[in-house]
Amino acid sequence: MKRSTLLLTLVLVTAFSAYSQKEISHYLFSEFIPGVVLMKGGTENHALLNYNLVTEEMIFDQGGQLLAFADITLDNLDTVFIDNRKFILNNKKKFVEVVEESNYKLYIEHKCRLLAPGKPAGYGGTTHTSAVDSYSSLYDGGMWHQLKLPDDYKVKLFNLYSIDNGSGIKEIKSVRQLKRFYNKYKDLYNDYIKENKFDFDDYETVKGLVHYIENNSK
Incomplete structure (x- = not known):
């Protein structure tokens, strides 16, 4: 799925879709929320926003299509506000709250962290490993930006x-x-x-x- 440019003059997306926490477990918020993208020049852009924990990208909903902020937006971004919470880019160009x-x-x-589907192990058990090896296949299919990962993937949240x-x-x-x-x-x-x-x-x-x-x- 190609990254698409977030126009600096975003319009407010009026469509609002509610999704269950189970279906959107690899996103920070349980649904896409109206937020504000403040640019360094002072321009405020409104959009439905959420943060993808797998790709570590801020995602916006443009008429039902889920898109990541483009580099031109990140280079000129000051602050993102979602649900009374504030996000900025750190010196590693990662979003932090x-x-x-x-x-x-x-x-x-x-x-x-994503745990890949369990593999059969001895004595009828299963083992779960990091899903890193499976990232490319899911990304090629555009799965990371979707609201629901395959049922056999497990998500473990953590913070730095x-x-x-x-x-x-x-x-x-x-x-x-x-x-x-x-x-x-x-x-x-x-x-x-x-x-x-x-x-x-x-x-x-x-x-x-x-x-x-x-x-x-x-």
Whole structure:
């Protein structure tokens, strides 16, 4: 499926299609949502938007056709707003969600892993492997931008975080790295973990932990 250029003068797409979470599990949102694409020159473009976790592309619905932002759009893009959430491009040209930009900065890169269909294993079991080897065949068929992957593919969501509290942006890929980042404030870290349910792949709990430490360590 060829990438198509997102015109800088997008019109509001009025057709609104609702899809179930099951059918759209490799997208960040459960449906395409009216959003705003803000360009560096100040132009605001309206479209139905969603984020594809597999291709790591911002996708817009143009009359039922799902298209990725073209390079010319990405080069001139400032911010994307979807459902009161804010997304920008980081220095690796990847979309990240802006969670906090006050006395500290917290960004989330939403990602997923695909598990290919299970293969027969010994004793009647099955094994699941990364779907990397199958990417090309599905992409050639335009499956990645569709709303439903083949039934035998499984999606595992995960997040990468970036924090800047004054000493530059640090990418956090694991609980261990997060704990090491806040080693200076390990008492605050441990206090929060004891009192709150914590899941590294649940950005709300990570957001809560970072907020707690950053606002109680000054």
